[in-house]
Every structure is written in structure tokens, then in C-alpha cells.
Amino acid sequence: xxxxxxxxxxxxxxxxxxxxxxxxxxxxxxxxxxxxxxxxxxxxxxxxxxxxxxxxxxxxxxxxxxxxxxxxxxxxxxxxxxxxxxxxxxxxxxxxxxxxxxxxxxxxxxxxxxxxxxxxxxxxxxxxxxxxxxxxxxxxxxxxxxxxxxxxxxxxxxxxxxxxxxxxxxxxxxxxxxxxxxxxxxxxxxxxxxx
Amino acid sequence: xxxxxxxxxxxxxxxxxxxxxxxxxxxxxxxxxxxxxxxxxxxxxxxxxxxxxxxxxxxxxxxxxxxxxxxxxxxxxxxxxxxxxxxxxxxxxxxxxxxxxxxxxxxxxxxxxxxxxxxxxxxxxxxxxxxxxxxxxxxxxxxxxxxxxxxxxxxxxxxxxxxxxxxxxxxxxxxxxxxxxxxxxxxxxxxxxxxxxxxxxxxxxxxxxxxxxxxxxxxxxxxxxxxxxxxxxxxxxxxxxxxxxxxxxxxxxxxxxxxxxxxxxxxxxxxxxxxxxxxxxxxxxxxxxxxxxxxxxxxxxxxxxxxxxxxxxxxxxxxxxxxxxxxxxxxxxxxxxxxxxxxxxxxxxxxxxxxxxxxxxxxxxxxxxxxxxxxxxxxxxxxxxxxxxxxxxxxxxxxxxxxxxxxxxxxxxxxxxxxxxxxxxxxxxxxxxxxxxxxxxxxxxxxxxxxxxxxxxxxxxxxxxxxxxxxxxxxxxxxxxxxxxxxxxxxxxxxxxxxxxxxxxxxxxxxxxxxxxxxxxxxxxxxxxxxx
Numbered sequence: 001x002x003x004x005x006x007x008x009x010x011x012x013x014x015x016x017x018x019x020x021x022x023x024x025x026x027x028x029x030x031x032x033x034x035x036x037x038x039x040x041x042x043x044x045x046x047x048x049x050x051x052x053x054x055x056x057x058x059x060x061x062x063x064x065x066x067x068x069x070x071x072x073x074x075x076x077x078x079x080x081x082x083x084x085x086x087x088x089x090x091x092x093x094x095x096x097x098x099x100x101x102x103x104x105x106x107x108x109x110x111x112x113x114x115x116x117x118x119x120x121x122x123x124x125x126x127x128x129x130x131x132x133x134x135x136x137x138x139x140x141x142x143x144x145x146x147x148x149x150x151x152x153x154x155x156x157x158x159x160x161x162x163x164x165x166x167x168x169x170x171x172x173x174x175x176x177x178x179x180x181x182x183x184x185x186x187x188x189x190x191x192x193x194x195x
Numbered sequence: 196x197x198x199x200x201x202x203x204x205x206x207x208x209x210x211x212x213x214x215x216x217x218x219x220x221x222x223x224x225x226x227x228x229x230x231x232x233x234x235x236x237x238x239x240x241x242x243x244x245x246x247x248x249x250x251x252x253x254x255x256x257x258x259x260x261x262x263x264x265x266x267x268x269x270x271x272x273x274x275x276x277x278x279x280x281x282x283x284x285x286x287x288x289x290x291x292x293x294x295x296x297x298x299x300x301x302x303x304x305x306x307x308x309x310x311x312x313x314x315x316x317x318x319x320x321x322x323x324x325x326x327x328x329x330x331x332x333x334x335x336x337x338x339x340x341x342x343x344x345x346x347x348x349x350x351x352x353x354x355x356x357x358x359x360x361x362x363x364x365x366x367x368x369x370x371x372x373x374x375x376x377x378x379x380x381x382x383x384x385x386x387x388x389x390x391x392x393x394x395x396x397x398x399x400x401x402x403x404x405x406x407x408x409x410x411x412x413x414x415x416x417x418x419x420x421x422x423x424x425x426x427x428x429x430x431x432x433x434x435x436x437x438x439x440x441x442x443x444x445x446x447x448x449x450x451x452x453x454x455x456x457x458x459x460x461x462x463x464x465x466x467x468x469x470x471x472x473x474x475x476x477x478x479x480x481x482x483x484x485x486x487x488x489x490x491x492x493x494x495x496x497x498x499x500x501x502x503x504x505x506x507x508x509x510x511x512x513x514x515x516x517x518x519x520x521x522x523x524x525x526x527x528x529x530x531x532x533x534x535x536x537x538x539x540x541x542x543x544x545x546x547x548x549x550x551x552x553x554x555x556x557x558x559x560x561x562x563x564x565x566x567x568x569x570x571x572x573x574x575x576x577x578x579x580x581x582x583x584x585x586x587x588x589x590x591x592x593x594x595x596x597x598x599x600x601x602x603x604x605x606x607x608x609x610x611x612x613x614x615x616x617x618x619x620x621x622x623x624x625x626x627x628x629x630x631x632x633x634x635x636x637x638x639x640x641x642x643x644x645x646x647x648x649x650x651x652x653x654x655x656x657x658x659x660x661x662x663x664x665x666x667x668x669x670x671x672x673x674x675x676x677x678x679x680x681x682x683x684x685x686x687x688x689x690x691x692x693x694x695x696x697x698x699x700x701x702x703x704x705x706x707x708x709x710x711x712x713x714x715x716x717x718x719x720x721x722x723x724x725x726x727x
Contacts, residue, residue, distance in 0.1 A: 115235035
């Protein structure tokens, strides 16, 4: 007999089964789709944070840290500065959905951690944070006006600058007191300057 | 089955990639983790140096709930005073220092200032004996009381709790220095309009007097104000490092008043209490228009020292020296009978066997009296006469032999009076400037011939009838009015026995015993006098 050997059941042999290539393609496409979904999922959940951590830098004494193109703060030596990643959706127990613009260098602020890493300070210029509640108003030594609302573990402040409002959210772990870091927050506020 | 394995392979690859991305990436990030610096310390506020604490006291609460131990207020020797006057709605508790005229004069000025501030006409008042005004002098702790309590307390406040209260505390006694703080509170139960304090430092050795304000240099008030407001700013959530605006005059005045409240602490430093009303633009931005209660600031020794004047430094250097003690009480000192309800208690016909006992009682009661002595009796008891004068009592002539001066010639009357006066002067070295005619009998001729003021009486206890001590107390304490001269005789045992109750009763009514000359402000008018 010439030609392909036909099995007893009339199907093609193992090396040349009809439809096998199509299934392989389907499988690959499906794999790519899953991989794509995983990548996208990573990019909008854990990726921005990882990216920011990878770009963390230790500040040097006297050198300003850019918040946006126009504004900067000078935290002093030993602080950790990294691009600010914004949480978009928090849906526990799934990972939080985060703004991935940081991956493209389009973050709207900076995250500072004190050298002891107990104080976390978010500085942003997108005006998303506005103090609500009992607002305290002060004139800084720099001449800028700051409005802030305090809780035992956090301070939310908005400084009116010539380049627009700059918000600062300083917080320690829930349950701890931020009082020991108030002078530190004051120094940060007073150091706000043109970038 | 083969189809399933292909799909599974795809999924496996995807998961492998995912694992590579998700696991490897964090691992590499983990490798890049920056460790915390355990040696880093957050900076502290540095703009209120020298302040240990600032405590806001709730309105109506005492400014200093745990005052330091006070000097022994029961230290014998203070002349304790108390004025109650319902007409001007005032009560005053104060002390005077024996023989320290400059201190006593200043106390009198402060009392008159408080009275003058009422805007009402003032005449000394007395009350029924159950008024209990014999409890006199400073009230320990009253400097720290809420102003409302000072007004409301029967111990210190005016009747009804509205008006003016003056109270005091002895705040220091060391070396030859006595410091007394006087506090004046004016207002009603609803509102306090004034709460001022003055501390008087008397140096018994030099006779000098200065007020608490002299203890401080020009840095003290602004320094205290700035530190207090700075601390309040921080306690209220202030984040600005901008320096505070300079305080206006009224705010500085609050700090100046606080300097009068200085309370030195064991181990150095002190607390100072700023009255309510502390305010600044910076505090206003933090939601505090003005403090509603007092603000107690504790400063360290170094800061306190930088605020002190040279005088304060000198006093501080002597603070560890033991107190030398107050001068012994002496009845001969200035009394302002326009301020206190004076009454003159007089004793005739001595000295006698009972006079020493009387002098003991007068000393114990710190009560000056006027003794009209017979010249002959005085000659026989010169030590008693000298003691009476040494303790500040006033002596007057009661003639040599106790004649009825209306029944002797004017010349004889003159001789009787002046000779007795000479005897007393010889014994004491002091001039005798008044006399009392025996039986109160005196005509114009005798009066003219004698040429001295004749001191009669307005209250006769008739003690020569020996009615018993209870009757004597009733006849004197019960009958006396402001400015009266009360007649006793120190030749009767029960008169002397009643003396303590008499003076206690008079004080409970609000009287201040004085000599006749003190009753008339140091100058007894010529002619007959029987009351002021």
C-alpha cells in the first residue's frame, strides 16, 4: 500500500493528525492572551510599586527632591525618595489596582520615607487631596500658606504655591503617634521650593 | 486529551512567565531594598527653649493644683488683718510686718487701691460677733484658687460673692527677707473682671522693699509670652516655623502679671501662671482666639536665671540662708483707722498686781492698749511700766493720787496730771501727751490749766462693779462702735481675766484694737475726746 497508513479506526497516524496545528495555534494564542492578561494585571497591580521601589534613591543633604517639574522639597540626608504610585481601586483580597503611569515616568508626585522608614510622606501636585474637617491655617516661614488637617497618626496638608497647590500626606503606622515627626513635617513644608 | 494537554501547556508557559515576572521581579526588588537607619532621630522643635511644659488649665479650675510647700504661714509675728465691708462689697485678708513701716504702708496702699476701684464711698464697718472676723491674715492656697472661688468663699470673698476680694500668701521667708503675694480679684459669679497679683519682698535687715516686678529684666515678659505661645502653637498642631509676631502691649501685660506668680521649684526652675486671654494671630489660625483658662508654664533654671534682675540674683544667692525671724510684735506701729475699724481699749488706775497679767494677754492677743496710770503706783512698779511701753502700749497720766479734778484748784489739777506724767516719762523716757481725769470729772478751768488732751470714753464697762467677765465682754464687745474708746480698770482681776475674750470678741466683730493716739491718727486733738 502506498500513501499514508490508515488506522483501524480510520483516523490519521500520530505524526499527521488533521487539526493538530490549529489546536497548537489556539493553545499558543490562549497562552499569549493569558500571559498578556498576567502582564497587564501585574502592570496595574504590583508592577507600579515594584517599579517605584526599583527607582528608589537615598537623598543627600541639601539636595532637593523633585515633586513635579515645578516644585521640590529638600528633606535632608538619608531619606528614601521614589516615584509616587497612586492606588486607583482597593478591592481586597485582590491586589490594589494602581496607576501605572509611573511606568512611563508620568507620576504626579514623590513618596518619601524618613531614614528610619517609620514616616511615609506623599507629596503630589495633582490637587487630589483636599483637607476636610477642622482645617488649621498657618503662614509658613517661607511665606506660603498651609492648610492642614491632623489625626493622631497622619497630617494632610495643602500648600498654596505659585505653581498651584501641593499636597502633603504624612503618616505613620496606624495606632502610632505622628507627634514625634511633626517637626520633621514642618521642615519638609518649609523646604518647599521651585523645582 | 491531546487538545487538553496543549492548552495546559500554554497555561503552564503563561504561569511560568508569570512566575518569572511576579517572583523574580520582587526578588530583584528585594535585593534593592534600602535598610532603615536605626540611628536616625527625628528633629525636635527648637523654638521654645527652656520650657519644660505648658499646661492649659480649664476655666474655673485652680491654676496650680499641686503647689509647692509654702513657708510656714503660722510663723508667729505677722500682724494679721482682715477687712470686711459690705457697703463696697469687699473683703480683704492681709498681713503686716511688725515695725516694717514701708511694707505696711504698701499693703495699705494696695488695700486702698482695691477699695478705690470699687468707686464707692468707704467707711470701716463692724458686724455681729458671730461674723467670725477674728480669723485673719493670709489664706494658704488662695493664690492658686480659681478666681471664682476667691470671690465665693466666705473666707476670702465679699458677702454675696460679688465684688472685690483681696487675699494673700506668704511665699518666701529666708535670710532677712519676707515675701508676701497679694491677690486682688474683682467680679461676680459669672464674670471675673480683674485678677491681679503683687508680690512684696521686704528685707527686714535693710528695711528695703521691692515688688516682684523688680526681680525681672526686660527679657522676662516677652520671653515668657513667646515661649508660652510657641508651646501652645505646637500643642495645637502648628507646623509653621515662622517666628511669632511680636506681642502687643495687652499681651505683654499678661506675661508681666504671670511673673508675679512665680513659684520656684525644688531642684531649680519655676512655674509661672499666665492669666486667661493669651492670644496671637498664629493661635487664631489654629482655632484658638484666646485661652479660656490660665496657662501654667514651667521653665528651667537656666531660662529663669536669664530673666532675673541683679536683685533677684542677689536674693537667690541668699535663699538657702535660714530665716532670721520677724521682729517681736509691738503695739506701736501705724494703723490706718480710715481703713480698718479701730477701737481703743483703755485701762485706768494701774499699774497694779494684775497689770503684768494684762500685759501678757495683750501680747498674746497682739492688741495695743492705752494705760492711764497713777503716778504713785507707777513709781512702785517701774518694770511693769517699762514693759508696757516696750511692748508698744500707750501710757497716759491718770494723776498722782486720783483726785476729782473739778474739786481741786486748777493749779492742783495741773500738778496732779503733769507730775504723774513726769513720773511715767522718767521711767520710760517718753513724753506723756494725754491724760484721763479720774471719774471723768473735768471742768474747763482744769482742762485749760493742764493743757493736754483729756481722753474720756464712749463705752463704760463699769468693771469696778465687778459684774463678771461675761457682762464685761457684753458691755465692751457688744456695745462698741467704730471709733469708740472703751473704759476698763486694770485693778480688777475679772477685768484682766476678761481681756482675752474682749479682744477676741472685738476682732470677731471686725474691730482692730489701737491705742488712743493711733485712733486719732497719731495726733489726739486738744480738749476733751471720748471717741473718734
